[in-house]
Amino acid sequence: MIYQQNPRQQSNGNSLKEVKLFFFDMDGTLYLGEKLIEGADLFVSKLQENNVRRIFLSNNSSKNRKEYLKKLTKMGFKCAAEDIFTSLNATILKLKNEKVRTIYPLGTPSFEEELLENGFEFSKESPDVVLLGFDKTLTYEKIDNAYQLLKRNVRFVATHPDVTCPTEEGYIPDIGGFIAMFEKLTGRLPEIVGKPNTGMVSEIIKHFSLESSECAMVGDRLYTDMRMAVDASIKSILVLSGETKIDDYEKSDLKVTIVADSVKDLIPLV
Ligand SMILES: [Mg+2]
Structure with a gap:
């Protein structure tokens, strides 16, 4: 109706x-x-x-296109990988448009893989952008490295703002808490792309x-x-x-x- x-x-x-x-x-x-x-x-x-x-x-930037494609195809939707945009894919379009080349990524292995497939290079020391995703593999070392870069005013971008993520078993912590942590540490908020x-x-x-x-x-x-x-x-x-x-x-x-x-x-x- x-x-x-x-x-x-x-x-x-x-x-x-x-x-x-x-x-x-x-x-x-x-x-x-x-x-x-x-x-x-x-x-x-x-x-x-x-x-x-x-x-x-x-x-959700912790999963990549291939993972969503598998789910959609299994349910009977006719689509291709290029029809799927996670907040990371939209962020990639934005960064490519802005001619960004080097990134310090805070994300899952599939997040890193998608960035490399799109021609970005990773740098721990002098990236154009610190890119924060829904990083289920976040470590103290990554937090520290990002903190040092953000203190030096390296550009800060986050894929989306969600505080929690729904799963079959209930809600789990999403990127919002990480954004708050970096704000507490550096006083800086990222540019955010996702919904x-x-x-x-x-x-x-x-x-x-x-x-x-x-x-x-x-x-x-x-x-x-x-x-x-x-x-x-x-x-x-x-x-x-x-x-x-x-x-x-x-x-x-x-x-x-x-x-x-x-x-x-x-x-x-x-
Ligand atoms: Mg919905």
């Missing part, structure tokens, strides 16, 4: 037919944990038939030479997915299949383009 379609953001009666790129949040939007949300695969397939680009977004910051989508929109008016974001969280979509001036589609209930939306100040029970309800609109 479609609850609301914001008339101010519609044109020709149905704005979604003009969308050239759909961004998807994954958990709560396309699946819940290991369970496919009914019809989500059909919506994604219909977009593919219509030659509409589909980009799957995740703030709800618009960098997560704006770098990708630029990469595909599109306009924001040609893009839409589908997600289940108001203050990350929808906040980012509204701030980035792309169409905002809230689905109620995950975290947000209709009462939460009605109480919120954030007004989105479309509210739907699930992505399945969007099939007739594209």
